[in-house]
Amino acid sequence: MESKSAKSTKFWVILIGILLVAAVAGMLVIQSLREEGAQVVITWNGEVDGTYSLAEDRTFVFEGEKGGYNVVTIEDGYVFMAEANCPDQICVKHKPLNETADPIVCLPNSLVVEVITDETENQLDGVS
Amino acid sequence: MNVRKLTTMAMLTAISMIVFLIEAQIPLPFAVPGVKLGIANVITLYAIWTLGRREALAILLIRVFLGNIIAGNVMAMAYSLAGGLLCWVIMSLLKPVMGRNQIWLMSILGALGHNAGQLGMAILISGTTTMIWYAPVLIVAAVVTGAFTGYLTQILLGHMDKLKKAV
Numbered sequence: 001m002e003s004k005s006a007k008s009t010k011f012w013v014i015l016i017g018i019l020l021v022a023a024v025a026g027m028l029v030i031q032s033l034r035e036e037g038a039q040v041v042i043t044w045n046g047e048v049d050g051t052y053s054l055a056e057d058r059t060f061v062f063e064g065e066k067g068g069y070n071v072v073t074i075e076d077g078y079v080f081m082a083e084a085n086c087p088d089q090i091c092v093k094h095k096p097l098n099e100t101a102d103p104i105v106c107l108p109n110s111l112v113v114e115v116i117t118d119e120t121e122n123q124l125d126g127v128s
Numbered sequence: 129m130n131v132r133k134l135t136t137m138a139m140l141t142a143i144s145m146i147v148f149l150i151e152a153q154i155p156l157p158f159a160v161p162g163v164k165l166g167i168a169n170v171i172t173l174y175a176i177w178t179l180g181r182r183e184a185l186a187i188l189l190i191r192v193f194l195g196n197i198i199a200g201n202v203m204a205m206a207y208s209l210a211g212g213l214l215c216w217v218i219m220s221l222l223k224p225v226m227g228r229n230q231i232w233l234m235s236i237l238g239a240l241g242h243n244a245g246q247l248g249m250a251i252l253i254s255g256t257t258t259m260i261w262y263a264p265v266l267i268v269a270a271v272v273t274g275a276f277t278g279y280l281t282q283i284l285l286g287h288m289d290k291l292k293k294a295v
Contacts, residue, residue, distance in 0.1 A: 008225065030264065047255060107250055
C-alpha cells in the first residue's frame, strides 16, 4: 500500500514538474516576444471601447452601471491605471505599460488595457 | 444530517469566510490579476477529507456567495465561482486515489484548476484573449500556493487527530 502511494506521488510530482518547466519556459518566451507598442486597446465589459495612440496624452474615465470606476491615463508614451475602485487595486499597482504581451487588467470592473504594435497606423502615416 | 455535522459545516463555513475576507485585505507585492494565497481552500480540502465532497461543495458555494457580497464585490463572484468549482471537481475526483500524505498534491492540482477556471472566466467576461499571457505566471503561482495550502491542511488534520484523542 505504501509503495503504491509513493509511486503515485512520483507520478504527480513529475507531471507537475513538467508543467512547471513548461510554464517557466513560457514566461521566458513571452519576455522575448515583448516589444514596444504604438497603440492602446481598451476593452470594457466585453466590448472594445477604442484604440488610441500612445503618443497622445489622454485620460479616460470609465463608470459602470454596477458601480465600477476606473481612470486610464496615457502619458509620455506610457499607459497606466491612474485610479480604480476595485478592492484588490492590482490594476493600479501594475507598472505603466508601453510594451505588448501581458495587459493591465481590472478583473472586478472588467476592464482590459492592452498595448499593441499597429502596422496599419504606420502605413497611414506614410512613415516607411 | 445530524446536528454534529451541521454544526461542523456551519463553523467551517464561518471560518472559510473570515479567512476569505481577511485575505482579500492583504496587499500583494506583485500585480498579477487572480493570484492569491487561497487559504480558504484549506477549509475546502479539510471538508472534503473529513466530511465529504458534497458537504465541501456546500461550504464552498456559501463562502463564494456570502464572501463576495460582504466584500462588496459582486463582480468577482463569477471568477470565484468558476475557480472554486473547477478546483472542487478536480480535488473530488482525486480524493479516492490519494492518501492523506498526498493532500499537498491534491491541493496543487486543485489550485491549477482554480486558476484555469478563473482565467477562462476572465477571458469570457472581458471578451479579450490577451489575458492568456498570464497563464504561465498563474501556473507557477498555483503550484506554489497549492503546495502551501495543501501542506497546511495536512498539518491541520494532524492537529485535529490529536485534539480528538484528547477529547
